[in-house]
Amino acid sequence: MSTSYTFDYLPIEVLQLRGYDFFQFIKSTLGEPEAHLLNKVAVKSISALLITEDPLDIFNYDVEDDELENLKSQLCFKLKNQKLLIKPGVISGFRSLKDALKKRVNEALTRTKKKSFNFNPSSISSLPTTIATRPLPNRLSLSEHKEYVLKFINKWCLENKENFELENFDLEENVDFIVNIELDENSDVRASIKCKCNKLILLGKNDNKIQVSNYYKHLQSIACDHMQQIKNAARNLKSIQQQQSSIAGILTAAAQSQTSLIQFSAVSPIATQETFDSNTSTLSNQVTSNGKRRLTSQSKQHGPSKRSRI
Known part of the structure; x- marks a missing residue:
């Protein structure tokens, strides 16, 4: 791509380009990557390009977009410190085109001033009625x-x-x-x-x-x-x-x-105490009963003793 551009041949009608015709014009004058870049940043007409200060400024932002990453590789140099340097030819191309377009705008304004405008009320009725009835986009x-x-x-x-x-x-x-x-x-x-x-x-x-x-x-x-x-x-x-x-x-x-x-x-100590008391009472009764039996038995065995008389 050349680093210098001359756009003196541009016709006045170029100022009306937009949409498909606009992008075809950019492809033929600057290149296909430049056209894709303008489409990416939503610059879709000559008028939009003229009021956009610098479409290449998008590369100065950390934007997450695969298409922009691809355009960076085509329009920029990647430096050793991982920063980007926009190719000089790309910069001069956009500047030269915008200067030529501004020149055409000034020429168009000059021609308009030189022309006299005669207002004819009857010309209003002669306008196509389809303009007024054209549906607006939703x-x-x-x-x-x-x-x-x-x-x-x-x-x-x-x-x-x-x-x-x-x-x-x-x-x-x-x-x-x-x-x-x-x-x-x-x-x-x-x-x-x-x-x-x-x-x-x-x-x-x-x-x-x-x-x-x-x-x-x-x-x-x-x-x-x-x-x-x-x-x-x-x-x-x-x-x-x-x-x-x-x-x-x-x-x-x-x-x-x-x-x-x-x-x-x-719960357990109470149950144990009750069992122990019950067993102790039973044992005590048994001991007492057995003691009484022994005393009775001994008494019956020996009987009352008799004294002998001298």
Whole structure:
């Protein structure tokens, strides 16, 4: 790619280019990677390019996006310290094109001033009626876009908590992430999410609705430190709960064992004492009865003694 550009041949009509024609023009003048970059940062018309200060500034942010990583390898040099250096030819290409476009804008303004404008009321009635009856595109408001994004994030958390081995998984706006949604000069919606790990994730669109899949990919990647912290905190909490449950089980078992010993010591001595007293009473009665029998027997054997007379 040449490091110098001349765009003196650009026609005035180039200022009206947008969409497919705009990207084809960028491919033919700057290159295909430059066209992909403008599409990625939602610059889709000449007017949008003119008011965008520097589309290459996106490379100065730590954005989590596979397409941007691929564009970096095509439009930048990777230095030994892992930093990026945008190729000089890419920078001069964008600058030269914007200078030429600004020149065409000034020429168009000059021509407009030179022309006299004659207002003819009858010309209004001659305008095609289809312009007034043309249906407007069905567009969501910024609040509706945001509600749509938050709804799908909550749904995704609910459906994927088992995959992350989490009992409770709920990402909260302005705590775990920040949603940024805005409209460009063409009223096209642009959205991004800044994760708590300080990564900025650009969100795509489908039928003018924001897609959150890039944010999901970021959460599942090893690059998201915040998601790792959430999982580590859940593991620590589960470990503490298991320890507390184990300690409670040991204390319960010890309490039950102590209660059994107290009941045993409270009941057994009484039963033993009653048995001992009963046995002692029986033995005493037997001894007394036997003693009486001996005395009676001895008395009968010897009988009363008689004195002899002299």
